[in-house]
Amino acid sequence: MPDRTRPIRKEICLNETELNLIQHKMRQLGTHNFGAYARKMLMDGYIIKVDYTEQKKLAAAVNRIASNINQICRRINSTGHFYETDVADLKDRLGDVWELLKVRQKEEL
Structure with a gap:
């Protein structure tokens, strides 16, 4: 697909529990597009670093x-x-x- 606006592809592996959690959060947000959801969360999501x-x-x-x-x-x-x-x-x-x-x-x- 040479006409793609996003030619770089990244893949992740999930277990069943992680997939269900992501799908639940997507339903809460009202979105069905995993790519859009993942991009939004990866770019705008919070990073929490805990000092122990x-x-x-x-x-x-x-x-x-x-x-x-x-x-x-x-x-x-x-x-x-x-x-x-x-x-x-x-x-x-x-x-x-x-x-x-x-x-x-x-x-x-």
């Missing part, structure tokens, strides 16, 4: 606390004693987690 830096920091902090708790529990189970320094360390780490949560909450508000 704070969530990763929070997950790492929680993981460190969980690891410390596990070590302390093992020690208590084997010796029957716990140490005040362990409790203080856990409180410090928990304070770090709360600080991360407060910062994240302020950013969202």
Whole structure:
């Protein structure tokens, strides 16, 4: 077809669920032309980029606390004693987690 106004062809592969979702959105828009819909969405659609830096920091902090708790529990189970320094360390780490949560909450508000 040499007279086409759009000679460049792009193809995509979809599964059944993705196709159904696209068709549902096209029905909501009232269009039946997939090419027009795809062009419009690809050129004018929104791009959302999420920064997970704070969530990763929070997950790492929680993981460190969980690891410390596990070590302390093992020690208590084997010796029957716990140490005040362990409790203080856990409180410090928990304070770090709360600080991360407060910062994240302020950013969202």
